[in-house]
Amino acid sequence: METRVKICGLKTPDAVSAAVEAGAQYLGFVFFPKSPRHVEVATARDLALDVPVGVAKVALVVNATDAELDRITSEMPLDMLQLHGKESPERVAEIRSRYGLPVMKAVGVASAEDVPALDAYGMVCDQLLVDAKAPKGADLPGGNGLSFDWRLISKRAWNRPWMLAGGLTPENVVLAIQMTGAKQVDVSSGVERAPGVKDAGKIRAFIEAIRAA
Numbered sequence: 001m002e003t004r005v006k007i008c009g010l011k012t013p014d015a016v017s018a019a020v021e022a023g024a025q026y027l028g029f030v031f032f033p034k035s036p037r038h039v040e041v042a043t044a045r046d047l048a049l050d051v052p053v054g055v056a057k058v059a060l061v062v063n064a065t066d067a068e069l070d071r072i073t074s075e076m077p078l079d080m081l082q083l084h085g086k087e088s089p090e091r092v093a094e095i096r097s098r099y100g101l102p103v104m105k106a107v108g109v110a111s112a113e114d115v116p117a118l119d120a121y122g123m124v125c126d127q128l129l130v131d132a133k134a135p136k137g138a139d140l141p142g143g144n145g146l147s148f149d150w151r152l153i154s155k156r157a158w159n160r161p162w163m164l165a166g167g168l169t170p171e172n173v174v175l176a177i178q179m180t181g182a183k184q185v186d187v188s189s190g191v192e193r194a195p196g197v198k199d200a201g202k203i204r205a206f207i208e209a210i211r212a213a
């Protein structure tokens with residue numbers, strides 16, 4: 001099976017086109033005002049309306065309220081919700097049932113102590129996103145360009161489909177896939193020329209590296 005790629009943090013038509021043309025299967029739109037990748041709902045809607053059918057549009061939210069989710073899900077076409085905050089398993093289940101969209105729950109990993117949460121969240125979501133845990137006091141819970149020790153998940157038995165994230169780049173993504181067995185990968189800062197500014201050449205290089213391996 002071909003490795004599936006998510007390019008996250010898209011803000012412009014050019015960045016969306018670059019990701020689609022390079023062959024990404026998922027596109028992420030970040031709704032988190034502290035992020036340099038934050039987009040307003042109206043902007044994300046315009047971008048999403050131009051995405052070809054078959055490429056999944058993912059809304060990334062952080063501890064979002066029902067009111068925020070009501071607005072995002074009603075105003076733009078979406079295929080998946082990515083929960084990237086401290087949502088409890090109960091909240092993940094509630095969101096999944098309320099919006100009828102597949103839910104991907106991000107779980108931060110820094111040490112072996114963090115790994116059991118993958119099983120717990122796997123029971124309530126449609127897929128897991130395994131990311132590096134953000135450093136204490138960081139402004140962003142993800143999108144920090146940090147990776148974690150991939151050996152921590154290299155021999156796991158998974159109870160849900162999952163995606164690898166955290167500090168991936170065109171240079172390290174093949175090794176990350178080899179070490180973890182990931183069939184899906186997610187990248188944001190590793191394909192940027194500045195925080196929040198995607199680089200079409202890096203997006204292409206990221207996906208070409210995977211396809212060439």
Ligand SMILES: O=C(O)c1ccccc1N[C@@H]1O[C@H](COP(=O)(O)O)[C@@H](O)[C@H]1O
Nearest residue numbers: 008035142143145165166167187188189
């Ligand atoms: O990208 C962001 O700005 C962001 C903000 C808040 C939560 C998550 C965010 N991004 C996600 O973080 C991971 C890893 O990103 P990176 O490749 O290390 O920059 C990825 O899943 C993004 O979707």
